[in-house]
Amino acid sequence: MSQEQLNKDAFTRGKPMPRQGEAGGYDQNWYPIALSRDVREGEVFGTEFLNGRVIVIRDADGKAQVLSAYCRHLGADLSDADVVGGKVVCPFHKWGYDASGQCVETMTGDKPPEQARLFKFPTEESWGVVWAFNGLEPFYEAPHPDMMEEDADFEVEFNHMTNVDHFIPYSNSSDIQHLRAVHKIELEVDPQNVERWPGRMRYTQEMTMPGMPPMTQTVNIFGTNCLVFEGNMMGRHLYNMSAGKPLPGNRTLHTMMAATAKSTGAPGEDEMVKAIIQQGLAFGRQLFEEDDMVMRSIRFRQDTLTETDRMLMTFLRYVREFPRTDIACDMIS
Ligand code: FES
Ligand SMILES: [Fe+2]
Missing domain, CATH: 2.102.10.10 (Rieske [2Fe-2S] iron-sulphur domain)
Incomplete structure (x- = not known):
């Protein structure tokens, strides 16, 4: 191979992820x-x-x-x-x-x-x-925590806009390097231990946040636009869901939901349930805000990845293979 070719290869960036709305439309989420x-x-x-x-x-x-x-x-x-x-x-x-x-x-x-x-x-x-x-026939269930809605207290809000395709913020939970660098969260996760269904993935991770004991968290990924974390707070189960809606111009509006089991009405429990839900929402907001500076200007490409990026690779492969459609595009524009 010529020196010029070697030089050129060294300065070739990796494959861009196909933008939403191009190359077959939008993910069928x-x-x-x-x-x-x-x-x-x-x-x-x-x-x-x-x-x-x-x-x-x-x-x-x-x-x-x-x-x-x-x-x-x-x-x-x-x-x-x-x-x-x-x-x-x-x-x-x-x-x-x-x-x-x-x-x-x-x-x-x-x-x-x-x-x-x-x-x-x-x-x-x-x-x-x-x-x-987005399609004619859903092939997975609409996102949900692993509990019945009628057994839960929850709060939901649309509260964050990012100027990138939805899969980019939702690749974050698989991006172990950024969790450490941006959010100061240590994670242990085994990419071999990912359960897969059509339109869905689930895995368990050990998470340590600053000043907190390690906790086991289950991560449910629905489609390419939704994460549901299942963890513990103050001895109760807490579910954090965020999901993105693609908007014209490759922007994404995120909705966030925090849920825990309904209060039994025991003394102080109502207040505790409210506090847990508020903390869950605040945690979600904090993650988005900490990512904001990068999300504003990133030109996302799957480029040179390393060993720690194995989970991210798994997610990005899943995104590349995800079915898309433009069936509604002409009718809504
Ligand atoms: S009825 Fe004419 S534009 Fe709607
Ligand atoms: Fe993040």
């Missing part, structure tokens, strides 16, 4: 679209998602539905629509859509064209969040 409390009966909640916009409504049974936001007539944004008689009525020429996304009436009495149908995402609502699956 369950994405947090809205907080349940923001989606009210008889109203339309419009919000950015993927490369465009969606609306969230409640059907006659109160079930949340996520639909593409642009009217199939001339493209008015249905975020500004009224709900009249259970129908989403376009603010422009007043075409009416039912909760399945089908246009069922026009103001003039013209027959609604059959193709006047909005894209309807598979939708679920749990843990205070309305989730939409």
Whole structure:
């Protein structure tokens, strides 16, 4: 090999990770679209998602539905629509859509064209969040802690924006070097001991935070955009979930949730449960804030990795192999 080639190889950076929205669309994940409390009966909640916009409504049974936001007539944004008689009525020429996304009436009495149908995402609502699956057929469960929602006290909020694709912040828990360097957390984890299912991974790690005794933590990864940590605080089980929603321009809005078993009402327990939930949320916020400076300017590439990066390699391989789709992209933009 010529010297020039050797030099060139030495100065070639590693493979860029394909950006979301390019190369096949977006990962086929369950994405947090809205907080349940923001989606009210008889109203339309419009919000950015993927490369465009969606609306969230409640059907006659109160079930949340996520639909593409642009009217199939001339493209008015249905975020500004009224709900009249259970129908989403376009603010422009007043075409009416039912909760399945089908246009069922026009103001003039013209027959609604059959193709006047909005894209309807598979939708679920749990843990205070309305989730939409990017695709036609979900192949894993919407993210959740390993406990029943009715047995839990929890709090949820959308509270952090990063200007990078969602998988980058969610590669953080596998990035052992950064945990030490940025968050001062020591971790022991065996990349051989990762359980895998379609769209999901789980492993256990020994974590030591400054001034705290070591704790065993279970890490659940749902899709490429969600982490659920299961650990202990003040002798109770604490679940921390964060999940990212991709927005136009390769930004990501993160929702965070902290949950623990409901208080039994024993003296002082209500206050303790509240305090644990607040500490869980504060811990999540702190991790995002400590990463902020790097996340603002990173040009992410899987470049020269070392032994300590084995867990990160496992995660990045999983991301590269994750199915994508652009099935909804044209309808929501
Ligand atoms: S653009 Fe919606 S009815 Fe014409
Ligand atoms: Fe981090």
